[in-house]
Amino acid sequence: MSGPDDGARDTRAFFAVRAAGWEERFPDDGPRFARAVAELGVHPGDTVLDAACGTGRALPVLRAATGPAGTVVGVDLTAEMLTEATGRGRAEIAGLVRGDVHALPFATGAFDAVLAAGLVSHLAEPEAGLRELGRVAAHGARLALFSPVGRVALARRHGHELRPDDVRGQPRISALLSRAGWTTTLVDDAEDRWLVLAVRQ
Numbered sequence: 098m099s100g101p102d103d104g105a106r107d108t109r110a111f112f113a114v115r116a117a118g119w120e121e122r123f124p125d126d127g128p129r130f131a132r133a134v135a136e137l138g139v140h141p142g143d144t145v146l147d148a149a150c151g152t153g154r155a156l157p158v159l160r161a162a163t164g165p166a167g168t169v170v171g172v173d174l175t176a177e178m179l180t181e182a183t184g185r186g187r188a189e190i191a192g193l194v195r196g197d198v199h200a201l202p203f204a205t206g207a208f209d210a211v212l213a214a215g216l217v218s219h220l221a222e223p224e225a226g227l228r229e230l231g232r233v234a235a236h237g238a239r240l241a242l243f244s245p246v247g248r249v250a251l252a253r254r255h256g257h258e259l260r261p262d263d264v265r266g267q268p269r270i271s272a273l274l275s276r277a278g279w280t281t282t283l284v285d286d287a288e289d290r291w292l293v294l295a296v297r298q
């Protein structure tokens with residue numbers, strides 16, 4: 098019988114072999130990350146979580162937004178992704194923590210803003226993962242679920258068509274967020290990106 102642990106093991110195996118060279122595969126995504134972080138609304142002094150930070154390519158943008166008075170933390174399931182992040186100097190601008198979004202090693206209400214890029218479709222239990230992100234978010238905290246490529250283009254990159262039951266489609270994602278304690282404020286399901294913004298209820 099398969100379960101969430103099998104999903105986590107498969108996810109780690111999938112990304113472990115892709116960690117080296119991950120950022121070189123997507124050299125043009127930088128401005129899209131910068132725009133998404135600007136829309137998330139990160140302020141000087143904020144405490145910010147990059148959930149599923151991977152190699153940490155969003156961390157410099159988040160650090161620039163929080164300034165030196167803020168706190169930036171990246172968490173990821175895959176050790177190889179975090180090793181790559183460290184090799185790129187991201188441990189000097191952010192805390193890097195190995196952990197699962199379904200059970201985060203952070204205090205309740207710890208974060209003012211959460212970015213989760215490329216995460217939701219990998220979650221074994223999306224509602225539980227979004228609820229756990231809500232637990233570590235302060236009341237009124239902001240969340241950005243993001244992909245720097247549109248859903249259709251990403252499906253084609255993976256060699257298939259967009260599935261009708263895609264967890265990122267509307268109204269499914271807003272319903273999931275609502276059940277997990279978030280209020281959706283924006284869904285931009287564009288050809289060149291997918292961005293959902295929400296506020297902690």
Ligand SMILES: C[S@@+](CC[C@H](N)C(=O)[O-])C[C@H]1O[C@@H](n2cnc3c(N)ncnc32)[C@H](O)[C@@H]1O
Pocket residue numbers: 108109112148149150151152153154172173174175178196197198199213214215216219220221
């Ligand atoms: C598509 S990559 C995106 C990485 C990074 N956010 C970026 O945009 O470059 C997905 C990442 O999610 C991580 N991941 C998947 N499921 C996770 C979970 N349950 N908890 C923490 N990280 C997870 C993977 O290890 C991988 O690094």
